[in-house]
Amino acid sequence: MDGHKAAKRRKLTDKSLLNVILQNPDFAEDSQMYQSLLEMERKLDWTITRKRMEIQDTLSRNPATTRTLRIFVSHTVSGQSWQAGTEGDNLTNPETGESIPAWQVRIEGRLLELPQRGKDKGPQRKFSTFIKRMMVEFDRDTNVYPENNIVEWPRATGHHNPPLDGFTIRRTGDVPTNIRVVMYLDHYPEQYRLSPDLSSVLGIREESHLGAVQALWSYIKIQGLQDKADRRLVRSDEKLRVIFGAETIPFQKLPEYVKRHLAPPEPILLHYSFDPSIPLPEPERPTAWDVELKMEDAALKSRMGVMLHANKETSATLAKMDEEIALLAQSLHNSHLKRTFLQSFANDPAKFIQTWLESQSRDLESVLGAGASEGLTLRQEELRRSEFFRLPWVEEAVAVQEGLRLASKGMQ
Structure with missing residues (x-):
């Protein structure tokens, strides 16, 4: 400042x-x-x-920037027949669930580091903060396993739903199971799926509202579709006529027309299969998927x-x-x-002194309130009196004038 x-x-x-x-x-x-x-x-x-x-x-x-989110899906089992040798001959206890064949699936993920930046500064975001909503569906016989085979997690704010590093789902069973994970990612800015008509024009499938408007405006400029007489109008070619439904539209309505061709994005689908009756390899390697995520840079x-x-x-x-x-x-x-x-x-010493005295006189008149009104009469009345020229300032003015005269004489 x-x-x-x-x-x-x-x-x-x-x-x-x-x-x-x-x-x-x-x-x-x-x-x-x-x-x-x-x-x-x-x-x-x-x-x-x-x-x-x-x-x-x-x-x-x-x-905003595009980062890679790596999602891991793995499973563990307990109480299976092939584990009897390690767990002993414990009898099944239906009340406590001990030795009942069961399995649990773990879904987790993390952002991959950028090669040119290295490790991200600050604490890493929890996996659940990248997800808007997730559903996990288990493909198995409902007559044998009538328990809930669909698990849904909608993200909500508050202390009752804190951020999580991953999700663990446990179920009983010892038969091969297929799992389908439906995941809606939380992009920034929010992404939309473009309609087939708009996608064919812009050459993109998913984009934010602002990004789609900018891409459409770039297409209009490249094709020279802005009206030359009235720059506020956009003329439609064969492709845009299908999107706009008119020959010309106002430029300011481009966001409105683009919004009509936007829909919620398609979710991420992950398929995972396992057989609890088969021993797990040591060490177990989880299955991984890489997905692109738009987020704030x-x-x-x-x-x-x-x-x-x-x-x-x-x-x-x-x-x-x-x-x-x-x-x-x-x-x-x-x-x-x-x-x-x-x-x-x-x-010109003489002219200079005369100009200077006139200037000083005007300043004195301004201080004393003299001028074209009543002050002028008062001023002229004072000048007629001899006492006016005996005031203390007169000697100072005479001394200054004499000094200027001598200075002028010396310079000449």
């Missing part, structure tokens, strides 16, 4: 210096380098301001935020230099005023 104030003071001083330069060709020739520096500084300030505004605009939109946002806030030491140095430039510029301006004052006196 102090640097900004110093720069503002310097700018005001620069205006006065430019006036000095324009009024004095000799001085302007000597200060050509200073003028070049001022011009360079203006261009640099404009560039920095423009870049800052671009970064601030980008930060307000929350920059926190790293880029933090780096751009740092660019907006300059280093404290650099800001202090710039503020000090601005202060020194402002002082030097003011000193130069004062020197120019003195030079102009003495040059005018040297060129």
Whole structure:
């Protein structure tokens, strides 16, 4: 803030210096380098301001990036017949569930690190924060296993539903089972599935609302479909006529027409099969799937935020230099005023003194309230009295006038 104030003071001083330069060709020739520096500084300030505004605009939109989410699905078993040798000959206890054949499925995931960035800074997000809704369906005989074969997890906020690293589902049984996982990812910005008509024009299947509008506008510009007479209208070609249903549409209604061709995105489908009656390999390796996830680019946002806030030491140095430039510029301006004052006196001392006395007289009249109204009558009345010329200021004025006369005589 102090640097900004110093720069503002310097700018005001620069205006006065430019006036000095324009009024004095000799001085302007000597200060050509200073003028070049001022011009360079203006261009640099404009560039920095423009870049800052671009970064601030980008930060307000929350920059997005595409990351890879690796999803793991694995299972474990208990109480199976092939485990009897390790668990002993314990009898089945239906009340406690001990030694009853059972299995459990584990679904978890994590973001893969970017090669050029390395490990993400800060705590990693929980797996459940990447999911909007998930359903797990078990394909098995409902007559034998009548228990719930569909598990649904809708994400909700609150302490009763904290973020999770993964999901574990346990069921009883010892027969081969097929599992289907239906997962709706939480993209940022929110993604939509484009209609076949719009997808064929833009060449993309899923995109955000803003991204689809920008892609359509790029297509319009490339094809030259903006009306040449009225730039607010967009003309339809053979492909857009199917989407718009009209020959021309207003430009501002593009988001509305695009929204009509957006639908919820298709979920991620994962298929997993296992046979609890077969011993697990050692060590067990979970099955993995890689899916793309649109999310906020926190790293880029933090780096751009740092660019907006300059280093404290650099800001202090710039503020000090601005202060020194402002002082030097003011000193130069004062020197120019003195030079102009003495040059005018040297060129025509009599005229200079007369002009100066008239100026002082006007200032005195302003102080005393004299003028074109009643003050003028009062002023003229005072001048007719001899006591007026015996006031203390008269001796000071005479001394100044005498000093100027002697100075003028010496210069001649």
